[in-house]
Amino acid sequence: MARKRFGQHFLHDPGVIARIVSTLAPAHDDRLVEIGPGQGALTTPLLERVKQLSVIEIDRDLVAELNRRAETQPGLEVIEGDALRLDYAELARARGGPLRLVGNLPYNISSPLLFALLGYSQTITDMHFMLQKEVVDRMTAPPGGRDYGRLSVGIAARARAEHLFDVGPGAFSPPPKVMSAVVRLTPRPPAFAIDDIDLFDRMVTAAFSQRRKTLRNALRAYLSADEIVACDIEPTLRPERLAASDFARLSNAAIARTER
Template sequence: MARKRFGQNFLHERGVIDRIVTAIDPQADDALIEIGPGHGALTDPLLARVNRLRVIEIDYDLIAALEARAIREPRLHVIAGDALTMDYAAIAAEAGAALRLVGNLPYNISSPLLFALLASAAPITDMHFMLQKEVVDRMVAREGDADYGRLSVAIAARASATALFDVGPGAFTPPPKVTSAVVRLVPRTPDFVIDDQPVFDRVIAAAFNQRRKTLRNALKNLLGADDIAACEIDPGLRAERVSPAAFARLANAAARHF
């Protein structure tokens, strides 16, 4: 039974599972981690492809079944605990390789977990996650798109994001009330310079806090109109028309003030 407090919706549709595994393309020596394995719908096909599979699970009822299976299948390593507070750097050190992460993430932890992973000191090759489609749409949006916003810019500063395919509610038990999507995230240094990450995040939060405001008004507590213009950006623009690289220039100017 799914527990509401964990936001669980268990994937069961074989065609979707096969598409996810194909997208990941696991190799035998990969340091692969599945977050939230649930009843093992993805665990089984992943385990068939790698020499060792680590799974992170917080639900004690599911942990018992996974640990019982691990006794029979030593290639399965169960890590009991909260994915949000896990020491991924220590796991990578133990594995001796950069991590690859996969999971059907509970919707209630998806954003904080993504940013915890992207801020982690652990080497991470890539991440393949099932999320709400509307979240994925915002993650991959570009300036001028209807879905472009704070999340789009924050992700662009930390990783490349690619929407792979949508998944309907019927692929899960119980079915969620929303459409889901699979996204690939590859952590990387952006092709623009960010002098101070907290200031960058503060600037984009202020810019998108009231989307109809121009930069001149939205950022008035951080930068004057002349400061914005000095970054070669029109102070009359709204945030949805400003690229991540342009936001970096604004943030770097703000950081100099601070």
């Protein structure tokens, strides 16, 4: 039975499962890690394609069932724990190299988990996740649109995000009340300099905390209107008009301001 506190919706549609596996296209020696395997609908076809599969599950009842499966499937490694708190660098060292991640992520922790994972960009090759479609739309939105916001900018500064395909509620048990989508994330250093990623994130959050505010008002704690102009950015713009590279220039200027 799905547990509401874990945000569980178990994938069961064989067509969707096959499409995820095909999109992922795992090689036999890939260091594959599945987050939130649940009842193992995706686990089984993945094990047919790779030599070893690590799965991370927090639900003790599901872990017990997965451990029983591991007794007859030596390629299955079961890790009981919270995916938000796992040390993926250590897991990559144990597996012998960079990881590929896949999973149907619980919707209630998707954003914090994504940013936690992107903090391990040196040890993760790519990620293929099922998420709420609204979240994927925000992750992949270009500047200027309604879906563009703090999540769009934060992801763009850390990875390439690709919206692959949508999935209807009927593919899950119990069916969620929203559409889902599969996204591919490829961690990469940005094409622009970010001198302090924490400051960058704080300024992006401040800018989008009240979307109707202009940059002049939203970022007054960090930069004056003249300092914003010096970054070749109009201070009367609203934050949704700026690309991640624009926010990088602003946050770098804020550092320079404190050093003067």
